[in-house]
Amino acid sequence: MGYEILDEINFPIIVIEDFTIIYANKKFTELFGNAVGKKCYEVIHATASPPSFCAILNLISGGKGEEEFYEPNLKRWFFVKVSRIDSRFLHLIVDITEKIELLKKVEEKEKFYRTLLEIAVPIFIVQNGVFVYVNSQFSELLGYAKEELLGKSPFEFVHPEDREKVKRRYESRIKGERLDEDYPIRILTKSGERWVIISPRRIEYNGNPAVLGVVYDLDEHIRQRNIVLTLHRLLRHDLKNALSAALMSLELLKEGQMSLEKVENSIRKALEIVEHSKIEELKPVDLAELAERASDNIDAEIVIKGNCVILADDSLFSVFNNIFENAVKHGKASRIEVTIEKKGRDCEIRIADNGIGVPEELKEKIFEGYSATGSGIGLKAVREIVRNFNGNIWIEDRPGGGAVFVIRFKDCVI
Known part of the structure; x- marks a missing residue:
């Protein structure tokens, strides 16, 4: 053939x-x-x-x-x-x-985008009014498993006051109308309310119109902004006190009632407050060492026992300094005992003084800005700083008289 x-x-x-x-x-x-x-x-x-x-x-x-x-x-x-x-x-x-090479490139791109969807930022897709896709980040943000979200209306997870706005924007976007791309809303997670920014886009998903949303968590930005405001407020309060003391020392120096060394110490303390009020990256902080530095120029006997190293920054210097000054100036204390104890992953600090103590009715008020004695503004800022590092602060009575400031930092020991 x-x-x-x-x-x-x-x-x-x-x-x-x-x-x-x-x-x-x-x-x-x-x-x-x-x-x-x-x-x-x-x-x-x-x-x-x-x-x-x-x-x-x-x-x-x-x-x-x-x-x-x-x-x-x-x-x-x-x-x-x-x-x-x-x-x-x-x-x-x-x-x-x-x-074959084209198919490989397509597969690689698909794998890349699938990976991107899973690891980058919280992402969801809504079609016909329900979630048809959520990535792991979005699932973690809301606190629900993917299976609990798919098929559910996204509006169930929007704060009631923002719900109608989100519905209107979704319906308009599905129709192809152009709107401002990004907007802030409050979402309802399993652990509570949370501020986020939604960045939605109209897409075709399985051949039909849908909305893809990228979510940016605002809570961390708000927390950082609050840290800035707190530190600025605390800096003004501490610096005013320190400079007032320095000016008084200068007057006493003129009258021959104070040495030049004490005046220098007062001014040095004002400069140290400015230095320790800077906003820094989190780092390992030796609490005993920080308390020791904060005790300089405090007119009382201060004893420090125990230690913890936690993830924080030097703004905790102002926490110790404010409590020490408050004990001496307003509590009339002559001795302060600081006990720092590690409790698992937590760290507890007990600052006990032998002063006049804090009346029961003021134990909470002084952390809310109450200033009958002039101490409230500083202690309010102290609580805010402590909370910035996943901590809490309260006051107990000291047996035999005086007050005990208790600070508990959770899950922070390194």
Whole structure:
């Protein structure tokens, strides 16, 4: 049978009988060399017998007679289609390298975007008024498992006062109307209310319009802003007290009632307050060392026992300094005992003084800005700083008289 006409076809073609190549057209010979008389599996697959995915075996067993293979010398992928002609098999071979590479790129892109959706920021997709996709970050933000969110209305998780606004924006966006892209709302997580910014986009999802939302958590930004405001307020309060003391010292120096060394100490303390009121990155803080530094120039005997190292910053200097000054100035204390104790991952600080104590009705008020004695503003800022580092502060009575300021930092010991 003459197969010479197949030489004009620009695809590799071979004819096989009993797995032996009895004809190869010019294109096949150009790519694979002179193969007539050789076993097809030796030429194509470099094996000693037909592989399990052989197109001939596939066709004989009732399959489509197709296979794909990679030729390492040519570094090309090929697709084989086998047709049966009596006892012989005609192989049409097509180079599919570009197709394979394109598919790989598509798969890599899909994998990249799937990974991006999972690890970058909280993301959701809403279609027909319900969640049809949520990533792990979004699930963690709300505090619910993905299965608990899918199929639910997103409006259930929006604060009642923001719900109508979000509904209107969703409906308008589905219709294709342009709106301001980003807007802040309050969401209802499993642990409570939270401020976020929603950045929605209209997309096609499974062939139908949907809204993809990217969520930016505002709570951390608000917390950082509150730290700034707290430190500024505390700085003004502490600096005013320190500079007033320095000015008084200068007056006493003029009158010959105070030494130059004490005046220098007063001014140095004012500068130290400014230094320790800077906003810093979190770092390991040695509480005993910080309390020791804060005790300088406090007119009382201060004893420090125990220690903890926690993740915080030097703004805690002002916490110790304010409590020490409050005990001496308003509590009339002459001795202060600081006990720092590690309790698992928590750290408890007890600052006990031998002063006049704090009346029961004022124990909470002085942390709310109450200032009958002039101490409230500083202690309000003290509580805010403590809370910034996942802590709390309260006052207890000291046996025998005096007050105990108790500070408990949770899950912070390193």
